Amino acid sequence: MLELDRISKRFGRVTVAEELSLSVRHGDAVGVVGPNGAGKTSLFGMISGDLAPDAGEVRFDGRRVTALDASVRCRLGIGRTYQVPRPFTGLSVFENVLVAAQQGAGTRGRASYALAAEVLAGTGLADLAGRPAGRLGLLQRKRLELARALATRPRLLLLDEVAGGLTDPEVAELVALITAARARDGLAVIWIEHVVRALTATVDRLICLAGGRVVGDGRPLEVLATPAVREVFLGTEASADALTEVERDA
Amino acid sequence: MSTYPTSTYPTRRTFLGALGTAAVAGCSSGLRESSGGTGRSLKIGYVSPRTGPLAVFGESDDYVLGRVRAALAKGLSIGGRGYPVEIVVKDTQSSAARAAEVAGELIQRDRVDIVLATSTPDTTNPVSDQCEAARVPCVATVCPWEIWAAGRPAPTYSYLHFIGTEQEVGVFAGLWSKADTNKVVGGLWPNDTDGELYRRFVTAEPGWRVSDPGAYEDGTQDYTSILAAFARDDVEILQAAPIPPDWVTFWRQAAQHGFRPKIVSVAKAMLFPTVAKTLGELAEGLVAPVWWSAAFPYRSSLDGTTAKAFADGYGRPWTPPMGFNHALFEIAVAAFRAAADPKDHAAVAAAIGTLKGEAISGRYDFTAGPSKNVSMAPDLLGQWRRNPAGEYDLVIVDNTLDPAIPLQGEFTPLR
Amino acid sequence: MIAAIVQGVLVGGTYALVACGLSLAFGVMRLVNIAHGDLAVCGAYLALMAAAGFGAPPVLALVLVLPLAFGVGALLQLTLFERALRGGELAPVLVTFGLSVVIQNLLVTGASANPRSLDGGAFALAGFEVGGLTLSWLRTAGFATAVVVLGSLHLLLARTGFGRRVRATADDPEAARLSGVRVRPVFACVAGISVATAALAGMFLGLMSTFDPYSGGLILIFAFEAVVIGGLGSLWGTLAGGIVLGVTQQLVALWDVRFAVLAVHVLFFGVLVVRPVRA
Ligand SMILES: Nc1ncnc2c1ncn2[C@@H]1O[C@H](COP(=O)(O)OP(=O)(O)OP(=O)(O)O)[C@@H](O)[C@H]1O
Ligand SMILES: [Mg+2]
Numbered sequence: 001m002l003e004l005d006r007i008s009k010r011f012g013r014v015t016v017a018e019e020l021s022l023s024v025r026h027g028d029a030v031g032v033v034g035p036n037g038a039g040k041t042s043l044f045g046m047i048s049g050d051l052a053p054d055a056g057e058v059r060f061d062g063r064r065v066t067a068l069d070a071s072v073r074c075r076l077g078i079g080r081t082y083q084v085p086r087p088f089t090g091l092s093v094f095e096n097v098l099v100a101a102q103q104g105a106g107t108r109g110r111a112s113y114a115l116a117a118e119v120l121a122g123t124g125l126a127d128l129a130g131r132p133a134g135r136l137g138l139l140q141r142k143r144l145e146l147a148r149a150l151a152t153r154p155r156l157l158l159l160d161e162v163a164g165g166l167t168d169p170e171v172a173e174l175v176a177l178i179t180a181a182r183a184r185d186g187l188a189v190i191w192i193e194h195v196v197r198a199l200t201a202t203v204d205r206l207i208c209l210a211g212g213r214v215v216g217d218g219r220p221l222e223v224l225a226t227p228a229v230r231e232v233f234l235g236t237e238a239s240a241d242a243l244t245e246v247e248r249d250a
Numbered sequence: 251m252s253t254y255p256t257s258t259y260p261t262r263r264t265f266l267g268a269l270g271t272a273a274v275a276g277c278s279s280g281l282r283e284s285s286g287g288t289g290r291s292l293k294i295g296y297v298s299p300r301t302g303p304l305a306v307f308g309e310s311d312d313y314v315l316g317r318v319r320a321a322l323a324k325g326l327s328i329g330g331r332g333y334p335v336e337i338v339v340k341d342t343q344s345s346a347a348r349a350a351e352v353a354g355e356l357i358q359r360d361r362v363d364i365v366l367a368t369s370t371p372d373t374t375n376p377v378s379d380q381c382e383a384a385r386v387p388c389v390a391t392v393c394p395w396e397i398w399a400a401g402r403p404a405p406t407y408s409y410l411h412f413i414g415t416e417q418e419v420g421v422f423a424g425l426w427s428k429a430d431t432n433k434v435v436g437g438l439w440p441n442d443t444d445g446e447l448y449r450r451f452v453t454a455e456p457g458w459r460v461s462d463p464g465a466y467e468d469g470t471q472d473y474t475s476i477l478a479a480f481a482r483d484d485v486e487i488l489q490a491a492p493i494p495p496d497w498v499t500f501w502r503q504a505a506q507h508g509f510r511p512k513i514v515s516v517a518k519a520m521l522f523p524t525v526a527k528t529l530g531e532l533a534e535g536l537v538a539p540v541w542w543s544a545a546f547p548y549r550s551s552l553d554g555t556t557a558k559a560f561a562d563g564y565g566r567p568w569t570p571p572m573g574f575n576h577a578l579f580e581i582a583v584a585a586f587r588a589a590a591d592p593k594d595h596a597a598v599a600a601a602i603g604t605l606k607g608e609a610i611s612g613r614y615d616f617t618a619g620p621s622k623n624v625s626m627a628p629d630l631l632g633q634w635r636r637n638p639a640g641e642y643d644l645v646i647v648d649n650t651l652d653p654a655i656p657l658q659g660e661f662t663p664l665r
Numbered sequence: 666m667i668a669a670i671v672q673g674v675l676v677g678g679t680y681a682l683v684a685c686g687l688s689l690a691f692g693v694m695r696l697v698n699i700a701h702g703d704l705a706v707c708g709a710y711l712a713l714m715a716a717a718g719f720g721a722p723p724v725l726a727l728v729l730v731l732p733l734a735f736g737v738g739a740l741l742q743l744t745l746f747e748r749a750l751r752g753g754e755l756a757p758v759l760v761t762f763g764l765s766v767v768i769q770n771l772l773v774t775g776a777s778a779n780p781r782s783l784d785g786g787a788f789a790l791a792g793f794e795v796g797g798l799t800l801s802w803l804r805t806a807g808f809a810t811a812v813v814v815l816g817s818l819h820l821l822l823a824r825t826g827f828g829r830r831v832r833a834t835a836d837d838p839e840a841a842r843l844s845g846v847r848v849r850p851v852f853a854c855v856a857g858i859s860v861a862t863a864a865l866a867g868m869f870l871g872l873m874s875t876f877d878p879y880s881g882g883l884i885l886i887f888a889f890e891a892v893v894i895g896g897l898g899s900l901w902g903t904l905a906g907g908i909v910l911g912v913t914q915q916l917v918a919l920w921d922v923r924f925a926v927l928a929v930h931v932l933f934f935g936v937l938v939v940r941p942v943r944a
Contacts, residue, residue, distance in 0.1 A: 304779070305773065305778025472918075474672040
């Protein structure tokens with residue numbers, strides 16, 4: 001459903017994507033790992049429409065979307081969460097989700113309220129519906145980020161480090177939420193995560209990015225075992241720990 | 251296109267460049283002509299606010315300049331010699347700094363033989379200063395002589411022909427005594443030189459009690475505190491010198507608050523027919539100074555046009571500055587004729603000081619002014635009246651200072 | 666004293682009416698519209714033309730002027746402001762300043778520099794007495810209009826789907842896009858509303874006083890001061906700011922008319938010093 005065809009992007013001297021190609025099919029659950037600054041978030045930007053690639057093409061359902069506005073891509077079915085949550089702070093939690101339900105999912109009137117309520121219930125935010133989004137804690141903000149993305153009724157969901165900065169039980173909760181959403185809507189997911197453990201439990205394919213290139217792509221444990229990926233990962237201590245943990249689990 | 255060598259293919263830039271060179275060449279040949287030989291031309295520089303907030307004053311410039319150019323089309327014959335006349339026009343954009351700048355341009359770049367400056371101290375004073383410094387003759391108008399003369403060294407090259415505020419206040423006071431009032435005069439005077447002069451002279455005029463709420467800023471939107479002060483002091487005569495927009499705001503608010511003095515005399519703002527039109531019924535009966543009107547029994551010394559014909563030819567309601575702006579050119583021509591050599595700046599400047607004559611605006615006399623290099627024009631008073639066509643005319647009701655100008659009506663108080 | 670405060674509040678309403686569009690454009694799009702005052706003047710000229718062309722009284726002219734002004738605002742946003750807003754902090758200021766100069770020059774050529782005014786008939790010249798105070802109908806109407814306009818804007822923003830979109834976009838345009846909000850039409854509508862309110866305010870100013878092609882500058886200054894004093898981007902704050910301006914002016918005038926306008930500028934300056942503007 002999603003195809004990236006040799007996209008390239010640089011910020012001055014920094015290359016965030018170099019002739020990068022990738023395709024994702026319906027129902028896929030793809031994990032993305034890579035060191036800091038590898039270009040993971042930028043990749044999402046180019047898929048969702050926040051960022052224009054310098055070269056190459058993005059196709060969704062066979063349609064070229066490279067030049068389309070982010071709002072149009074959203075309506076086509078691409079949902080995304082931000083690494084650092086960006087709720088509409090001046091709106092209530094409910095309104096945040098309602099905007100997405102009306103504009104992204106194209107629902108109107110009662111249907112939009114129902115959808116927003118359903119998503120809020122599903123993400124455990126129902127009790128906080130009336131609270132201004134600016135007054136939420138980190139976990140709640142991450143949930144709201146997810147809720148807003150889900151309320152647009154995406155067919156492809158881009159998750160950017162939804163587990164980052166959360167405690168283990170909190171991560172488990174979020175993972176459960178995502179698994180449930182996948183099971184219910186059959187949506188495809190691309191999931192960036194530094195907490196590799198959370199990923200391997202959910203995804204059936206893992207991509208490793210480094211320096212704007214794909215250095216590994218395949219079954220999670222196999223990818224983690226490739227020398228190229230190990231080299232990238234051993235560069236950072238935290239990631240190395242994560243790797244050993246995953247191996248121990250396996 | 252490749253068959254043309256690029257160097258001979260005229261680009262836009264080279265084309266414009268060529269134009270520029272041609273223009274410069276034209277200028278310099280003009281200069282050469284004027285510095286010697288028989289075909290010397292006389293150059294007159296004219297500075298006025300044509301754009302910006304003071305643009306009402308320069309509104310009639312195109313018409314006035316057209317008349318003058320037509321009258322001088324054949325040039326001047328002075329001392330048996332023919333001189334073509336050229337007029338260079340500059341816009342001050344209503345800024346004093348820009349007025350000084352364009353005066354400098356006229357003097358240095360255009361090398362004019364005389365500079366004419368008109369409309370408000372912001373034009374007349376900086377331009378006169380520039381001319382004094384460069385020793386170029388200058389005649390100015392439409393600025394009360396007190397403001398023009400004050401704070402400057404005694405002028406030698408610059409002259410002014412216009413009315414004075416003290417005299418105007420005297421005429422106003424004469425009119426006020428014609429009505430039965432409690433002699434309380436309310437002063438609506440803005441925080442500028444004009445306002446300050448009216449305050450000084452009205453306060454000095456014996457026999458009147460002045461209610462003065464203080465100098466307000468131009469652009470004030472609300473006059474309730476001033477109206478309250480006038481009501482408290484039971485003001486029956488109003489003397490105002492606001493800029494047009496402020497007057498409209500004030501006078502409408504006065505109506506809203508039911509403030510209606512017996513006599514309302516308004517300098518500055520009520521000079522212009524457009525303001526009267528804007529006010530509609532509220533303009534009825536307002537008293538304003540008349541420095542010049544279409545009814546003046548004078549003619550152009552250039553071609554004999556009467557004031558009436560001059561005003562009618564405009565095609566729009568005449569404005570008071572029109573007559574005086576035209577008179578500037580008449581004075582300039584008279585000075586050229588009076589000087590031994592019209593190209594000699596010192597001689598022309600000295601000649602202006604000897605002039606005494608008549609222009610379309612009335613008599614001028616530089617030999618007996620109230621201050622050096624000043625010729626004082628008489629000030630009449632008019633009252634705005636609705637004519638049968640539904641428009642408002644400034645009807646002359648006081649001609650004390652120039653009885654040669656016929657009265658057009660009798661002054662009547664507002665209540 | 667009471668009289669001065671009441672009059673000040675009424676005058677403040679007019680300031681707020683001019684300022685609310687400026688406040689809205691800044692609050693939503695971060696657009697500092699230097700041409701706001703000139704657009705208000707355009708509104709007054711349009712009303713004048715409607716009055717001259719169709720003999721419509723100013724109130725009826727509204728029917729014509731407001732939609733037109735809305736369209737002009739939307740068009741300006743789509744063609745000019747949008748591009749300027751992408752060009753960094755200074756670009757919108759420069760572009761709208763340029764627009765201001767262009768408008769002034771077009772008006773001078775099209776309508777001459779003469780001061781004009783709108784004829785509001787007997788209503789505009791009438792006053793009424795209340796508890797010993799004489800109040801002008803026109804000013805009272807101006808104040809009421811300001812309250813109604815600000816109130817409707819508030820309701821529109823707080824209660825409607827459009828308002829939610831506007832608030833979301835104002836918060837974070839990128840995130841709004843990502844939630845499916847088409848940002849361009851939202852901004853275009855906001856610019857349209859902003860210019861329409863400017864035109865409405867311009868008509869009131871035209872009824873109260875005169876205007877000429879250069880009146881926009883002064884109008885902008887007061888509007889800008891009301892917006893800053895009231896807190897940037899807040900609508901009710903703008904009303905409060907306008908009232909504070911009006912009351913200050915009146916109270917100072919009680920003491921000495923000379924310092925009335927100056928006091929307003931000093932107050933503005935003081936607010937800037939105490940609470941500097943952050944973009
Ligand atoms: N708008 C931008 N302008 C300039 N440089 C940018 C911009 N956005 C990202 N970069 C740079 O591009 C590189 C890749 O950034 P990106 O956010 O895509 O990395 P990432 O893989 O998501 O990293 P992290 O794991 O820290 O989230 C970084 O070096 C970043 O500094
Ligand atoms: Mg990232």
